[in-house]
């Protein structure tokens with residue numbers, strides 16, 4: 416079972432979003448083990464570790480029906496030497512298989528990442544691991560080779576001195592928000608989650624607004640709280656605010672840690688149960704504050720998503736495309752000479768296997784309903800996509816050359832074909848339709864038939880009519896207006912950018928010859 420499914424099941428079964436750290440930290444050991452641990456540790460280190468095991472095992476046995484995940488911190492185990500690694504193996508084995516394990520490793524070293532992924536996922540059998548983001552996508556990729564496991568990218572720490580780096584260069588565009596934005600392009604929602612120090616609730620809210628669908632593991636939520644040891648109870652001071660900042664639009668997507676200090680009190684079950692109930696009550700109280708539409712929105716909801724079956728996957732894809740820089744707001748001269756205040760560069764998807772695969776999937780859904788013998792990509796932008804489609808759908812590929820070589824075979828079309836065959840043309844974006852129409856005509860000049868032109872983005876403003884007037888049927892995965900509204904509603908673009916995108920397509924409509 417994948418990490419995501421296991422977590423969902425554990426949350427549902429135990430009615431809990433609490434994650435409990437299994438940290439054999441002698442400094443917070445309950446008194447009932449501590450005296451024996453201290454007595455043994457000076458002379459018989461291995462015997463002393465046995466008391467840590469008793470403690471860890473007791474915590475697991477007492478709380479397995481109250482938490483949604485366990486989180487052993489690797490550093491506490493390695494600090495105990497070889498006995499610590501044996502303790503880790505025993506502790507992991509004691510966790511019921513239906514409760515996911517998040518190994519808190521904050522792994523950062525690229526050289527050891529392949530072997531670390533193998534050990535963590537294959538030998539220790541953990542379901543997820545925390546990573547430092549600064550090893551980059553290469554480091555994460557070693558762990559993402561295991562599609563049923565997950566990574567938690569540590570994107571914000573509550574350590575006071577970490578602010579020097581995280582908030583760099585300024586509070587308006589801090590590094591940590593760049594991390595949040597970029598790392599989401601590494602993998603989908605089931606396999607890449609975020610770890611956020613939530614002592615600063617504003618930071619948690621900012622992360623949530625940039626990652627509306629990701630699972631977030633909040634940390635340090637106890638930093639501002641006062642323990643009340645007399646009543647054997649700890650309260651999270653800002654619970655409602657933390658939930659409001661961290662929950663997703665459906666009231667999910669957040670895991671909260673149990674206070675480690677509270678485990679020192681010796682009877683964890685009672686404490687964890689009352690914390691779980693308190694959290695669940697607070698979640699229920701936040702329900703009325705959530706917008707009723709499916710997207711998280713700042714204060715408006717423009718989309719009517721009724722009867723739009725693919726809206727969810729389209730939304731995610733649009734946000735990912737934006738986050739990997741496929742949509743930029745800079746003045747660009749189009750092939751027609753017209754200047755647009757933005758540019759859509761779908762060529763970037765090839766550098767992101769996750770997004771590339773999703774984009775190909777959306778084209779494939781359209782192609783599956785069409786009749787054709789071969790696929791043709793329009794160079795250069797659409798050649799990788801057309802190649803991906805040819806492999807995925809098992810159809811032969813051709814492409815019309817952009818320029819005919821003055822030497823060699825001087826072919827107008829690359830690849831083999833038979834005259835009279837039907838070709839489906841694949842292109843990236845229709846602005847005026849000129850590139851796609853010219854490509855289709857080049858193919859037809861070689862004795863082939865073109866019926867359908869399939870693109871990822873229809874820029875609207877009458878381009879479909881132009882394609883039809885040229886004798887072809889246009890099909891598009893997304894319309895520019897859908898992209899624009901989704902980006903605006905999710906807070907990715909501001910009103911000025913929203914209006915720029917809306918106006919450009921309508922300007923083109925009023926002057927279709929441009």
Ligand SMILES: O=c1ccn([C@@H]2O[C@H](COP(=O)(O)O)[C@@H](O)[C@H]2O)c(=O)[nH]1
Nearest residue numbers: 758759760796844845846847848849850
């Ligand atoms: O934002 C843009 C605009 C254009 N392109 C490229 O141009 C053609 C589409 O333009 P037509 O006017 O329809 O010929 C498209 O194939 C892209 O290669 C772009 O990428 N992004």
